[in-house]
Amino acid sequence: MAKELKELTPREENYSQWYNDLVIKAGLAESSAVRGCMVIKPYGYAIWEKMQRALDDMFKATGHQNAYFPLFIPKSFFSKEAHHVEGFAKECAVVTHYRLKNDPEGKGVIVDPDAELEEELIVRPTSETIIWNTYKNWIQSYRDLPILCNQWANVVRWEMRTRLFLRTAEFLWQEGHTAHETREEALAEARKMIGVYANFAEKWMSLPVIIGHKSDSERFAGAEDTLTIEAMMQDGKALQSGTSHFLGQNFAKAFDVQFTNREGRLEYVWATSWGVSTRLMGALIMAHSDNNGLVLPPKLAPIQVVMIPIYKGEEELHRITERLDRIATELRARGLSVKIDDRDNVRTGFKFAEYELKGVPVRLAMGPRDVANGTIELVRRDTLHKEVVAQDGLVDRVVGLMDEIQQNIYDKALKFRDGMITRVDSYDEFKRVLDEKGGFILAHWDGTPETEARIKEETKATIRCIPVNAPEEAGVDMLSGKPSSRRVIFARAY
């Protein structure tokens, strides 16, 4: 039974299937009856809630407030910003009617043809348009600025090929939308928020990321600059994990949002927007997990410590759980989330496998001999290292392990990621590295969309970003031979 539970397709054999098995078997999410839409199951949602809480605290600490804007956007709003409409108003869910009625032929309910909307409504794929239409009424003078709003919401993009968490028709996210007096202030906000995301990825998700600018063709539709954090998955593919956009005055112009500046002149408002989504769940799963299941950083683990009594009969169980209860109480008093699993209808081996699958950072098991000896068995999920330790000092040890595991998972991911960065100077080498090793490839690029497009077409690799800290370095483009002043990062990506 333990075997069956854990039966994940091995990572080496089929990474994509391994991922899917893991999401399903660990109880994180599943497909629903609605094409492309997922059900986020309680265990998956508990991780997402922890992400939300941490991010929300960081947003508030940087002066942002939450608000809520409508799910629907009038179709005409999308036409107001030329690039935005190209990027977002195509594959989307369109509401055309507002009533059903009983089928006169008795076949359930049908759409009432008399209840057609005058203007179709689009289920929001992102909310710049409806929000800037709202901000118009909130902003008259520089005294009304900045506006620093965030919303937690669901959005819909009608994706044709979907994968749980990574690409779904409906997903959950947060979108920050800020309004500023000056270009400089908006640029600083966009930089600040990509920094918040990077900090969250590294400190909470144990996920090293590279911060950089998107190329023109990969930029958010309607932005003047898009900052991104790019992470490396274990199969050598990149995953864009969060973006922060400097929108210039594009949406202010599209929705005619002007303010009286400090000099008494009318000016268009400067904007940013930034978001992360349930896609982060995919990044978290793919970056750390193994063939035994999830590996969760302790800060995001719904259960941080699981305790399992190993016993025969009621009397032994009673004696062991009495001890476990006492330890659990102490651990909880130190802020840890602890579960005691004393189910009697499954074997110990099954339980061990289950909590490995679910990525619980620390497992403690106690048998009758441990009671006699004052010991307990401790297993770390990240290393699977097992040891028998004294019950004395256990609580301090486990509390300390949380930081240790958090750091170890990060270090391991960082080491892997750094090993997956390759500097390349010719197109042949580029293609060879891409096929044989994958990962991030640092190469020179002439800055033209033509070269970028040709590389993408021929290799499926895209420019993930132009790192913000890329050093100046004279070179020539691999393909065109034209001059380049710094290397950019290419990769195949999710």
Place this chain on the structure above:
Amino acid sequence: MAKELKELTPREENYSQWYNDLVIKAGLAESSAVRGCMVIKPYGYAIWEKMQRALDDMFKATGHQNAYFPLFIPKSFFSKEAHHVEGFAKECAVVTHYRLKNDPEGKGVIVDPDAELEEELIVRPTSETIIWNTYKNWIQSYRDLPILCNQWANVVRWEMRTRLFLRTAEFLWQEGHTAHETREEALAEARKMIGVYANFAEKWMSLPVIIGHKSDSERFAGAEDTLTIEAMMQDGKALQSGTSHFLGQNFAKAFDVQFTNREGRLEYVWATSWGVSTRLMGALIMAHSDNNGLVLPPKLAPIQVVMIPIYKGEEELHRITERLDRIATELRARGLSVKIDDRDNVRTGFKFAEYELKGVPVRLAMGPRDVANGTIELVRRDTLHKEVVAQDGLVDRVVGLMDEIQQNIYDKALKFRDGMITRVDSYDEFKRVLDEKGGFILAHWDGTPETEARIKEETKATIRCIPVNAPEEAGVDMLSGKPSSRRVIFARAY
């Protein structure tokens, strides 16, 4: 300016307009460009977040977990439960297409006729159908039960007449959906959750409520029993504030969800569902506020204490804010949320009016004389009582005031509510009380939908509930003269 800010339509003059003015001017919400959909502004959303946090903690303390189910529901799902389809699948947002394209005539974007969905999708008005379709795969045996899930989500019901918070096309809510082995366990769950709602209303919102059963005709579409909490607004109208439904086996039968019970026999699963929504914001506002603005119970106030320096010139400001900062630090250390408003572009009177409008429970103001005397001016929002108190002992005083104000607002609402309950024994008296006084009317009812319908048609009053603690009392129906064994509660309602 202070006058203009506060200019609410007096409550006595036009209650409905007073409410709308208040929601707008206090910055809680506003209408959006999408018919019937509101924008929840940061101050309003901050109150909702406090409600969410408190409720979510209560749900988790009673063993529930959060999850997330799709926004869209296939149209055919609604036809599976006969009553449910009548109640919910009529006025709703229908997604018929999944793509827009550029208008060949150059007029922006149009719906692509080639992208019609095979089956229309309904934007969820409530999620029983999609959730029970999912539960089918989660439940095989009694060991899989109970399932105790909740989701925080947006829902859409195409209401024709909308009012901010009280009735909007899109609103935010939580919906609990539980699955049980036995009828008794499901009944107990439905009772437990209406108890959680009542506790939340009374302890957090300072809102006394009456718990009772809905009559057959007011019951949730698809339920066997609906429990409700009913609150009394200041205009004598009732507001249904939360409901908890015993769904019997209706949805299990509609979606064929059976389990192997402890005796090894297949049986349909028993269900409950329960929800509260942003409508609670409307209840909170209407129950306590006055002509000066909001009156917020401290537990739900985003700002609990506001501090205002009264000064001339930089030097005075500096001296005063130094003191205020010190007090603020102490108050924050005691867990209070404190704001110091030292804006120099608005007058003190304007600030006073603004925080009254926003319902901040305690206002502290300090001038140069207070600095000299070691005093501070303290004003309670609930009573508007003003006094000058010593700075010594202030922090304890203010911390204590939070509980005192919380309780006082509740006591006031309870006294008002109790004064609005009238026992009535004839239909003439019923109509007179309804028109002259309003409120809850305790009257005998013969239990038939015919009588209920006639009363509703003639008076616009509905049966709010059959209180769970209604004493047995022999009587006769006001209209039909038929026997009745207990009084029920009638009222006009929101």
